[in-house]
Amino acid sequence: xxxxxxxxxxxPETFIDEINQSRTGLGKKIDANPExxxxxxxxxxxxxxxxxxxxxxxxxxxxxxxxSLTDEEIERIGETLMKLEDKMQELKEVxxxxxxxxxxxxxxxxxxx
Amino acid sequence: xxxxxKIYIYGIIDSNNGIGESVCGLKGAGVYNIxxxxxxxxxxxxxxxxxxxxxDSAVEHERVVEKLMINCAVLPVKxxxxxxxxxxxxxxxxxxxxxxxxxxxxxRDKVEFGIKIIWPGEAIKARLDIDYNKNxxxxxxxxxxxxxxxxxxxxxxxxxxxxxxxxxxNAFKNYKIDKEFKEKADGCxxxxxxxxxxxxxxxxxxKLRTDNLLLNAAYLVDRNKQHDFREAFEHTRSVHCGLKYLxxxxxxxxxxxxxxxxxxxxxxxxxxxxxVIKRLSLKACHKVMRYDNE
Numbered sequence: 001x002x003x004x005x006x007x008x009x010x011x012p013e014t015f016i017d018e019i020n021q022s023r024t025g026l027g028k029k030i031d032a033n034p035e036x037x038x039x040x041x042x043x044x045x046x047x048x049x050x051x052x053x054x055x056x057x058x059x060x061x062x063x064x065x066x067x068s069l070t071d072e073e074i075e076r077i078g079e080t081l082m083k084l085e086d087k088m089q090e091l092k093e094v095x096x097x098x099x100x101x102x103x104x105x106x107x108x109x110x111x112x113x
Numbered sequence: 114x115x116x117x118x119k120i121y122i123y124g125i126i127d128s129n130n131g132i133g134e135s136v137c138g139l140k141g142a143g144v145y146n147i148x149x150x151x152x153x154x155x156x157x158x159x160x161x162x163x164x165x166x167x168x169d170s171a172v173e174h175e176r177v178v179e180k181l182m183i184n185c186a187v188l189p190v191k192x193x194x195x196x197x198x199x200x201x202x203x204x205x206x207x208x209x210x211x212x213x214x215x216x217x218x219x220x221r222d223k224v225e226f227g228i229k230i231i232w233p234g235e236a237i238k239a240r241l242d243i244d245y246n247k248n249x250x251x252x253x254x255x256x257x258x259x260x261x262x263x264x265x266x267x268x269x270x271x272x273x274x275x276x277x278x279x280x281x282x283n284a285f286k287n288y289k290i291d292k293e294f295k296e297k298a299d300g301c302x303x304x305x306x307x308x309x310x311x312x313x314x315x316x317x318x319x320k321l322r323t324d325n326l327l328l329n330a331a332y333l334v335d336r337n338k339q340h341d342f343r344e345a346f347e348h349t350r351s352v353h354c355g356l357k358y359l360x361x362x363x364x365x366x367x368x369x370x371x372x373x374x375x376x377x378x379x380x381x382x383x384x385x386x387x388x389v390i391k392r393l394s395l396k397a398c399h400k401v402m403r404y405d406n407e
Contacts, residue, residue: 015229
């Protein structure tokens with residue numbers, strides 16, 4: 001008896017494209033070879049910063065949704081988030097990283113972002 | 114075993130007997146069982162390096178696991194798992210015997226099926242964007258969703274042109290669209306998953322790995338219910354025909370080996386336990402294999 005394996009799809013090319021896209025992000029190992037060690041570590045650190053930035057942004061959005069913010073608070077939060085995003089953009093450019101590279105696969109928990 | 118020889122392992126089985134039929138392993142190596150109490154580790158001797166990942170080697174590993182499943186319950190081990198010596202293998206078995214035993218009992222006569230579903234996610238998001246702009250243009254620039262106005266503070270024009278406020282408004286718009294997008298995805302997944310869950314005994318669902326990849330799921334199914342699961346798939350495909358499907362299986366139950374107890378304990382223990390579990394990491398390698406096979 002053997003297992004009667006089937007792999008069946010009506011759109012193989014589409015699935016290949018999507019699976020390839022879903023594989024971007026931080027690999028399971030940090031690229032720590034002598035040439036790229038700086039970039040590998042930067043990728044890890046920026047991924048964690050990006051996580052914290054997104055959590056802050058989400059919390060701010062919930063407060064906006066709740067309608068409890070004053071105009072001063074809106075201005076301050078907006079400015080903070082904007083500056084954080086600008087700074088992240090700057091750092092990504094310095095290390096030659098794209099948005100989709102700043103992700104981390106947490107196994108059964110899914111992706112960090 | 115000669116000096117420099119390592120041990121490549123394929124899986125853990127609920128038998129301490131020899132491997133009956135001639136099973137050919139990685140690079141044509143012989144496959145044998147390393148018994149520990151009433152279970153065993155199926156292994157090959159590996160001379161030198163394991164080499165590059167190739168489709169052939171992945172398929173060789175998978176074939177061994179499949180052959181083992183004919184007569185045994187199997188915990189498939191991740192492709193390319195190598196131990197330095199037989200003593201290391203036995204030490205790992207001693208540490209995690211009870212977890213392996215529990216998993217073997219739970220997964221006996223079970224197989225895994227994979228379901229991937231693509232929906233027009235990008236188009237749905239674009240539609241939500243248009244709707245958001247349409248619904249909120251007349252209310253205020255910050256917006257409302259589903260007719261519920263967001264109560265922005267009265268800014269008296271002081272902050273109306275502030276870049277910070279515009280940034281926050283835009284972020285809020287993206288937040289609301291994303292939220293509604295995920296709610297739609299949850300609704301769609303619930304409908305489809307309901308049909309599969311009636312046949313499966315367990316499942317692992319991963320939603321929206323990309324905007325278009327709505328669902329990447331693994332279902333654990335009784336071996337004698339394989340036909341029913343296949344029928345559930347055909348029914349789903351015919352009812353929800355606007356989606357694209359990828360069906361695969363039956364596979365060894367890679368995604369359903371649960372070693373959480375071991376991991377918790379290894380976190381408390383020092384040294385070898387934690388190192389061994391990292392090397393063993395009984396996780397799904399079939400995703401790679403499936404993709405390679407495609």
